Amino acid sequence: MLNLLRRGAPGFELQSSLAGWTPPPEAIWLDFLNPTREEELAVEAALKLELPTPEEMAKIEPSSRLYQENGATFMTATLLTRAEAGPAGVPVTFVLARDLLITIRYHDLRAFSVFAERAPGQGVTSGSSALFGLLDAVIERLAASLEETGxxxxxxxxxxxxxxxxxxFETLLTALAGAQSVTSLARGSLVSLARLFSFAALAPEIAADAECTAHLKSLQRDGQSLTEHAGFHTSQITFLLDAALGLINIExxxxxxxxxxxxxxxxxxTLVASIYGMNFHHMPELDWRFGYPLALGLMVASVLAPLVWFRRRGWF
Incomplete structure (x- = not known):
């Protein structure tokens, strides 16, 4: 599926047929969501670009994620998604080509939906401004996820x-494990975004614009502060896990x-009862009138004596 945002348009346009398709001159953002191979080939032919495949997007080598080709800047980052199956890190590719932003993703991300709703009202007029607005939304969503985790x-x-x-403790440990999973994924996403921010400065559309350069530095500062915040959450979760395990050991x-x-x-x-339960023939207490009360008294005394001793020692 391909959504297109035009300059000054009130919202996205769904491109249903891509046969012989060419982007209109006023297009500033092409958003691919679960694209088919036919859609990718049609856009590649129209833009004279080779878009990365899902396998290439999943690679973790910086050379496979951040590169420039045919005048376009390709940047792939791992973003956090909170799907029903649980949080996960998914690759998303941002392509800036001749001031046209192209995004390729295979998951429905909240940051994209939020920015798509507010982009027309924010006066987005170029691909680079769309890129920074989208990255702002991504950072905001990461900050919200870390706040919820906190x-x-x-x-x-x-x-x-x-x-x-x-x-x-099962419920508490499960909650901490979930918080640690989200924090770890958010931190990994921030690390990949930090690499993207550094590489984005090389894009001609950004390097030649002082406002874009300043915006990029602001994004880098926000990403760094969130990375430190995620590190604080990680140390706090580690402490709570250690504390919970310590309390379990105490119990x-x-x-x-x-x-x-x-x-x-x-x-x-038990020893007294065992002795007098042996039934030997020559046991003097067996024929003694007070033998049975004596055995009971010895049992009671043997119980009370350890109790008194333990109490004085403060063991219970």
């Missing part, structure tokens, strides 16, 4: 240290301690 981390922190006694030690004390308490009466 809130979930704070909630998990409060739940860990102020949870009711006996509450299980397990308490349980083991309880059973150890119980075993020690019931061991002496």
């Amino acid at each position: 809130e979930s981390v704070e909630a998990a922190s409060a739940a860990i240290f102020h949870r009711p006694k006996g509450q299980q 397990q030690n308490g349980i083991i301690k309880f059973f150890s004390v119980a075993a020690v308490i019931f061991m002496p009466p």
